[in-house]
Amino acid sequence: MAEKGSGNMENNSSDDAVSGRIEQVLCQPCSSNDKQTVADVFCSTCDEFQCTECSNVHTTHAFLRNHKLVKAKEVKTKQIAFDMKGLDQCDEHHKVLEFFCEDDNQLCCSTCAIVDHRKCHSVVEIQTMAERSASTSSKLKIKLQEVREKAEKIVKDAKSSKEQLDQDVKEVSLKVRRMRDDVMKMFDDLEVSVTKDAESFKTETLDKLTKKQSDNEKHIADATKSLETVDNVHQNGTPSQQFILELRMKRQVDELSSNVDKECQRLESVVVSFDFDETLKLPPLSISDCVPGQLTLKYSVPETVKPLIPLDPIVRLTMITSIDLKQTGDDVEKPLYSGLDFLPDGRLIAVDNQNKKCLIYNEKLEKVGSYQLSYIPLSVVVISEEEVAITSGRIDFLRVSKSNEITLIRTCKVTTVYESICMKDEGNFVVGTYDDTRPVRIVSLSGEEKDFSINFPNKKYPIDTSACTYIRNSDKVVLTDRYEHTVYIYDIKSNTRVVVKDDQINEPYGVAVGPSDCILVCSKGTNSIVQISQTGRILSSYKLDMKLPYSVCVSKNKSLLAVSSNMNGETKLQLLQVTY
Incomplete structure (x- = not known):
């Protein structure tokens, strides 16, 4: 007895052809009943060769009428089932993947289609999609x-x-x-x-x-x-x-x-x-102290290889939404957001320097929370999922709940006024000072202050003239000098620095770390965001739809960028998509 679904065939190869003998495919339903009937059609949905009598069921039952039938002689052989080794199984429900959601670009099993994608507009059978995208496998x-x-x-x-x-x-x-x-x-x-x-x-x-x-x-x-x-x-x-x-x-x-x-x-x-x-004449030193030559040790990437693996991908910014910051309600001045940072869930934290506030915005730049401060805030940094720190003549630690409520946790006294702040590691901040000969310092979460082992220039920066950030992976400090139109990149390990000057950098101030640890700087004089590599190379410049960009931050997953301006009369807050 032939096994059902095996597609029994009488087939002659070209090597042993017998005169008068032709290729025949048997009807599979008939074969299961021990009947030898020649198949007339093949149903790709039923996955069976059928005779005319057996195939009439497709016209009898309405739910079978959408099955696709073709003449049996047009189908040379039926495909043998192939073990996909779990690739055709849903990871969550462990069922066969049968559908494709075009809205979410996702493969679905029957449970996924019903539970997770019932509101989607276009969920189609995988077989239909496969017929549309025949060239995908190639x-x-x-x-x-x-x-x-x-x-x-x-x-x-x-x-x-x-x-x-x-x-x-x-x-x-x-x-x-x-x-x-x-x-x-x-x-x-x-x-x-x-x-x-x-x-x-x-x-x-x-x-x-x-x-x-x-x-x-x-x-x-x-x-x-x-x-x-x-x-x-x-x-x-x-x-x-x-x-x-x-x-x-x-x-x-x-x-x-x-x-x-x-x-x-x-x-x-x-x-x-x-x-x-x-x-x-050689001095009376060892050969290691006076080598009459130079040993060169370096890696180099051939020019022909560089385009294959770009070390510094170009960041592209696309506007998502923009709002005008207007004086409303209990505001005593027009808002000036001197500090911005993203919470891990994508909400944006801002501090209003003019109105002494800490605010929360959602992904549509809708204000969803606010907290009145008793002092003028200078900058803000997110510490964890529900904790932020704000700088002034002190450092305040605040809790930001999932329901957008802000409460003061504790205050940490410090000896220096810090204008900018970012995270160094789990237990320390990197902070930028003003009116201090130490432009960048380290402060622990408990308030212990110490200095970097860097030979900073003996210069004091007045308010609104310098900001800093820290690149954790390479242990580098970035410092902007607004009126010198310069960005400094300090290497902590080697105590060396790169000085970046360029026509595209004019009055740089706010600075953040972007994708692949590139440097993103607000250039106030050119109304743009300038992308700089860690080696000091200008990679790109994005013209903003605002005047005098001031503060900037990048989300934890590097997919979003927020920037605010300090132009009197045209103060804005914008959210941009980051791609590269």
Whole structure:
């Protein structure tokens, strides 16, 4: 007996074809009843080959009339069930995926379609979608092939780089040895040349000195002999003999004296030495302290590879909504939002510097909460899901509930007034000062204040002239200098800084960390948000629909950006979509 659903077929391949024999497909419902009937149609919904009689059920029952029937001879073979290894199962309900919601771009099982997508406008059968998107699998295959080819290229490049690295390290040692051998040969040649000249000088000088020695040894002998004669005559001779001696030897002694005096006048000092030039003299240090060369260690990315993996993706901003900040209700002044930050759930926290308020906005920039402060707030930072901190001459910690109620938790006294604030880690803030020679400091959540080990310039920033932020992943501090039209990027680990100046940066103030840890700065003079890489490269500039952008913040998932202005008469708060 044939198994139901197997699509029994009598089929001849081209290799064993028999004259007069044709391909036949049997009706599956009939086969289940031990009947051998040739199938006339194939129902793709029932997934069965059927004879004319069995297929009439599609016209008898209304709920089967939308099934698609085709002639059996047009279907060469029925597809064999393929094990998708769970890919065709719903992750939540563990049922077969049968539908596709075009509104949410999501695959659904029957339960998903009823429970989660009943209000959606377009939920269709997967089979229908599959017929519409016949080319999807080919695109997916092409994409996967591209991914594999790129990965294979990376592996090949990595292997090549490893081999080249090993060769380069060996070459460094060989190069030092070759230089040492060249230097040693140079010194060997120098020794031969200098010694040759010195020996030639020595030979010439020795001849002179030998003759001078010989001549004066004779003078010594003559003087000694004459002294003996004088002594003998003075001791034994008569006065007449002594007088004769004086006269007879006077000329001889005068000549001897003259010769010796001349030799004395020609006395020479002979010196042979060799000194290196100052450029070749090395101080008495170890070779590690005075290396006559430079070892270069660096990574480089070929220009042809850079576009494949952009290290600094360009941020694109799209306006979502904008509101004018107007003086209403109990406001004593036109609002000025000097600090902004997002809660993890997407709500926006703002502090109104002019009206001493902390406010909450929803995703549509509708005001949903407000809290009156007793002091002028300068900035705000979100600490956790329901806690924020506000700076002034102190730091206040407030609770922001899910129902948009704000309550004061505690106040932390500090010694410095902090204009800007952001999180450094779970237990510390990074804060920007004003009128203090330490422009950026660290404050713990308990109020302990300390300084960075950075050589900041000895400069005080007045109010509204500087703001800071912190890049946690690379341990860098970013500081804006409004009237120097400059952004400074300080590397804490190396105590170095990058100075960023550009025509696109004019009166920079508010600053935040964006996607891929890029830097987003409010450029008040150009009414724009400027994107800067951590290396100081200007990546993009987005013209805002507001004048004098002042404060800026980015949501926790880096998908939203909020910015406010401080233009008298045209103060705005805007929400923008971040893509890259």
